[in-house]
Amino acid sequence: MKASLINGSPKKNNSASASIIKAIQIRMEHKADCTVCNAASQKQQEILESFDKCNALVFVFPLYVDSLPSHLLRLLDDIWNKIADYAPQARIYAVVNNGFYEGRQNAAALEVMRNFCACAGLQWGQGLGVGAGGMIFAAPVGHGPLKNLGRALDLLAENILEGKTGDDYLFEPNFPKFLYKTFAHLGWIWQARKNGLKIRQMWDKSKVKHR
Ligand SMILES: Cc1cc2nc3c(=O)[nH]c(=O)nc-3n(C[C@H](O)[C@H](O)[C@H](O)COP(=O)(O)O)c2cc1C
Numbered sequence: 001m002k003a004s005l006i007n008g009s010p011k012k013n014n015s016a017s018a019s020i021i022k023a024i025q026i027r028m029e030h031k032a033d034c035t036v037c038n039a040a041s042q043k044q045q046e047i048l049e050s051f052d053k054c055n056a057l058v059f060v061f062p063l064y065v066d067s068l069p070s071h072l073l074r075l076l077d078d079i080w081n082k083i084a085d086y087a088p089q090a091r092i093y094a095v096v097n098n099g100f101y102e103g104r105q106n107a108a109a110l111e112v113m114r115n116f117c118a119c120a121g122l123q124w125g126q127g128l129g130v131g132a133g134g135m136i137f138a139a140p141v142g143h144g145p146l147k148n149l150g151r152a153l154d155l156l157a158e159n160i161l162e163g164k165t166g167d168d169y170l171f172e173p174n175f176p177k178f179l180y181k182t183f184a185h186l187g188w189i190w191q192a193r194k195n196g197l198k199i200r201q202m203w204d205k206s207k208v209k210h211r
Pocket of ligand 1: 009015017061064097098100105133134
């Protein structure tokens, strides 16, 4: 069993996508030969070669403007007609995480991945839509607010290992939405302060230029 995990976050460190990849790897440890590559490298040929004879290609990425980050779109656009030459048996799995609370925000991005899969002539495996992706650092995966994520990744890893298809699953953390929003607002204020901005200035629209 050979699987390639593709990180679609442009962040060099501390991305939610990298943490999700780590959690998938742990669930597949000793049962599959897993390699990880980064779409941001834009080394299309190297990435394609790393897919050689893979049974599963797992794309893990953040939601950008209800879709895929542009560097990931470019990668898919460059490789869609070559991918089946390297991994004709591969199933495509996708895990999208987003900043808003609701996991259903990721539905359109999963649709893009399904279309990519159909164009590439490969079989669809499963899609996950992880709401409130920033919560990933709040606890170990599978515990506390990340119980739903843990369960979803258990099932995903099982499907990957057995080469099975699963229903797409869009979900939220085990954490109330109003608290998530409150912490998000506090986070913005903290970041603004760190950058020398007062709360009052965040609401000041007089400097916004209208075209
Ligand atoms: C340019 C940009 C666009 C984004 N667009 C959305 C969006 O449309 N909806 C959403 O819920 N989150 C959006 N986000 C938030 C990210 O999806 C979220 O922070 C995610 O957890 C980042 O994952 P990563 O750490 O793996 O990169 C956006 C973030 C950026 C930087």
